[in-house]
Amino acid sequence: MKYINIIFVLALFFNLNANAQDFKYTLIYENPLQLNPALMGMNNDLKVSLSHRNQWGPVGDAYYTTSSFTAMAPIFIQDSKGKIDIGTNVIMDNSGAYETFSFSLAAGYGLKISKYSNLSLIINGGYVMKSLDVSSLTFDQQYVLGSFDAGNSNGELILNEKLSYPEVGFGILWYTDNYIQADNNLNAFIGVSGYHLNNPNESYTGYTGILPPKYVFHGGVEVLLNNEIGFTPNLILATQSGKEYASAGLYVDYHFDYSKLTFGTWYRLNDGLAFLFKYQHENFVIGYGYDFSTTVLGGLIDGIKTHEISLSFRLNMKDGADNNDDDEEDY
Numbered sequence: 001m002k003y004i005n006i007i008f009v010l011a012l013f014f015n016l017n018a019n020a021q022d023f024k025y026t027l028i029y030e031n032p033l034q035l036n037p038a039l040m041g042m043n044n045d046l047k048v049s050l051s052h053r054n055q056w057g058p059v060g061d062a063y064y065t066t067s068s069f070t071a072m073a074p075i076f077i078q079d080s081k082g083k084i085d086i087g088t089n090v091i092m093d094n095s096g097a098y099e100t101f102s103f104s105l106a107a108g109y110g111l112k113i114s115k116y117s118n119l120s121l122i123i124n125g126g127y128v129m130k131s132l133d134v135s136s137l138t139f140d141q142q143y144v145l146g147s148f149d150a151g152n153s154n155g156e157l158i159l160n161e162k163l164s165y166p167e168v169g170f171g172i173l174w175y176t177d178n179y180i181q182a183d184n185n186l187n188a189f190i191g192v193s194g195y196h197l198n199n200p201n202e203s204y205t206g207y208t209g210i211l212p213p214k215y216v217f218h219g220g221v222e223v224l225l226n227n228e229i230g231f232t233p234n235l236i237l238a239t240q241s242g243k244e245y246a247s248a249g250l251y252v253d254y255h256f257d258y259s260k261l262t263f264g265t266w267y268r269l270n271d272g273l274a275f276l277f278k279y280q281h282e283n284f285v286i287g288y289g290y291d292f293s294t295t296v297l298g299g300l301i302d303g304i305k306t307h308e309i310s311l312s313f314r315l316n317m318k319d320g321a322d323n324n325d326d327d328e329e330d331y
Contacts, residue, residue: 022195022214023066023091026266026274026289027051028236030310031068033089033106033124035236036193036216038171040072040085041110041120044318047072051310055291066093074110074317082111085122102128104167120191122171129164132204165200169193185227190219212241228255234266245269258282271295276308285312 025031030049032039048071055064072087086107093100104126113119175189195214203209220234230253237246249266262278272294278287291306 023068023093025051025053025066026276026291026306026308027278027287027310028266030285030287030312031070031089032072033070033087033104034068036171036173036191036218037087037106037122037124037169038108038120038173038191038193040074040087040106040108040122041118041173042175042189043072043085044074044316045072045314046074046317047312047314049285049310049312051287051308053289053306053308055306064095066091068092076318082109084108085110085120089126097133099131099133100128101130102126102167106171108171116176118175118177120171120173120175122173124167124169124171126167127164128167128200129162130202131162133161161204163202163204165202166198167196167200168198169195170197185224187222187224188220192217214238214240229253230255245271262287274306283314285314286310287312 023031023034025034028035029039030051032043049069051068051070053066055066069090070087072085075084075086077083084107086105088106089102089104091100091102093102104124106122106124108120108122110118110120171191171193173189173191175191176187193216195216196211197213199213200211201208202211216236216238218234218236220232222230222232224230230251232251232253234249234251235247236249238244246269247266248269249264251262251264254261258281260278260280262276262280264276264278266274266276268274272291274289274291276287276289278285287308287310289306289308291308293306
């Protein structure tokens, strides 16, 4: 019963948060399609990323893990100021008795609207498959005279243990690349994205359980000092069904030779504090993130912790054109 109560509290807690229905990452820019697919516009590389997130550690016999694969590729249009961006994201999530597999595709167009500013417009769609392993759950009705019997009815109405639905979304991003000029060391970006625009039904019981649309607003400013050290404050605001959540972050980059070190932190309002580290050497990037819970969960579960790792490979696709662009922050 101890673990039943803990899982109940977890479920209740997440139902009170707007970001409960979607995957959460500390290394968010290694999973850009989950923040804003239009971030592909800032990417000039063929990029493949793998990430794994182990959240909270085991709660009883339950594990909370998320693994994802992301691939992005720009297609540069000859004699044009624009480019086509395509990307895909595959996620496998295990949340105790729940398992989720999602696959999405994103495509759009990025164009230069002035000497230093750019606009990226992306649409994305996908398919989500979820399953519920009822046999791994225990209910009060299955305890008789203090003894548990899995053969006893749980008294719950669950018509389907599997469900699936399509997903529709979009992304818009405006960004500059001023800092690649010797006399201007400032870069900025601001964007908006939308998810679940088709109001998918997530009910296992045959009733209507609509997943409401979620809208994300985000932005950041990068200041590069002496072409070596960069500071990038970030802000993310999301709203879903009248509920909001906010995150504020800071990235510090140090460039040297063919490598770059990144240290960062995120504060999620009424949620947690996260720290991250990334090391990039030529075409490879490795990242690590660690989360601390600042909610009531931290007091309920001893040793609550979250680890996240990522590994990325990138290959420049711009064929040497505008070589200075290699200094841009790619996502």
